[in-house]
Every structure is written in structure tokens, then in C-alpha cells.
Amino acid sequence: MKKRYVFLSAIAIIFGIIVAVLPAKDVKNEIQPEQMLLEILDETRFLSVDKVAEYIVEQNRFVLLIDVRTPEKYAEWTLPGAINIPFDSILNPSYEYILNQDVYTNVLFSNGSVYSSQSWILLKRKGFSNNYVLDGGLNKFIETFFMMKKPKIEDPNEVKDLYQFRKGVRQYFTGSGDEGSSDNTKTEVKVIIKKDKNKEDEGGC
Helix, strand or coil: CHHHHHHHHHHHHHHHHHHHHCCHHHHCCCCCHHHHHHHHHCHHHEECHHHHHHHHHHCCCCEEEEECCCHHHHHHCCCCCCEECCHHHCCCHHHHHHHCCCCCEEEEECCCCHHHHHHHHHHHHCCCCCEEEECCHHHHHHHHHHCCCCCCCCCCHHHHHHHHHHHHHHHHHHCCCCCCCHHHHHHHHHHHCCCCHHHHHHHCC
16 A cells, blocks of 8 residues: 555656646646546556456457557567557557547556556646556566466455466466476567567557
8 A cells, every 4th residue: 555655646747747747738728637636646546567467368359459669668578469669659649549438458567667657647637538557567467477476265255267268368477377487488478479470560650
């Protein structure tokens, strides 16, 4: 809880800086700072790694994964089907048709939650809707599904059911539901969830 509070406080400070540097002509018709602070404190913008993994496994065509890291990091590996809109280009007008619509659920992600949360703030400030943040980012995604530990016998059924779900997600990505050691997890993940080359042109725009 304390960690989350510190994170939200940091985001609020960052938001203040962002508002200060935004051009006046862009701020005039956008959400006011007081309302934005309330939006920032509302954690419903976060989607858990389990929920996003469920979207991926189900191949939900109404969910769009958006990698806000640099094109170089995106080219190395990303989540299946993700497109690349770098953080420093998030307000480029050419992306507005993707980031401001009511058909798809956009999931912004980076290695952690900082850049994706900053992207969300910028988009929310402009009144764009249907944008969410992958809670914990890629780091938490890898930790959750590729470094998981077996539940104990005395653990409640809810914990065991969640483990089985995560094991199934791991199997979806790797072809194996077995737990991997920390020694081979990084290599395995990069091979399995590297972006589809057929989507390179789409994601690089």
C-alpha cells in the first residue's frame, strides 16, 4: 500500500510538470488540473497482468496492446500483437484515431508502469478515452507468468486456481506449463513473446 502511495504521489508530481510545460492553446479545452488529480488517484485505469494475459490468450480483437517504449526496445521483443507508439510521440496527431476512440480497449505498457502512466496522463488530459495501463508493465508480466512458484498444499483453492490459470498462460507462450528457473526464464521469454514479424510495419508507425 505504501509503495502504491509513493508511486501515485510521484505521478501527481509528474502531472504537475506536464501541465506546466503543455502549450496554453492545448490546455484551454482540456480537463482541468483539479479533475485530473482525481483521475490520477482513481486506480481503475490499471489492468492486472492476469486480465491482460486473458485478453491475449483469448485473442480478444477489441483489445489493442500499445508498447510505449522506444522503437529499439520494441524491435527486440514485445507482447503478441502489440503496436509501438513511443512515449515521446504519444501526442502526435497521426495517432489520435487509435488513442481517442470508443471501439477498442487500449492497454498502454512499458517495462514498468512509469512511462505508460505518463502516457495515460497526457491522453487523459486531452480527454481521450478507452486507454488503460498494464499494472507493473512487462517486468511484472514476466515475473507473474515465467517465474511463478507452486502453491503450498495448505493454500486456499483461490490461490491454486490462480496458479493453474497462470500455468496455462505460460504454456500458451512457451508450449510448456512447467516452472522455469531464473537462469533460463529471460532467454525463453524473449524467444517466445518476440513480436510477430508480420506486424513490424504496423507497429513501427
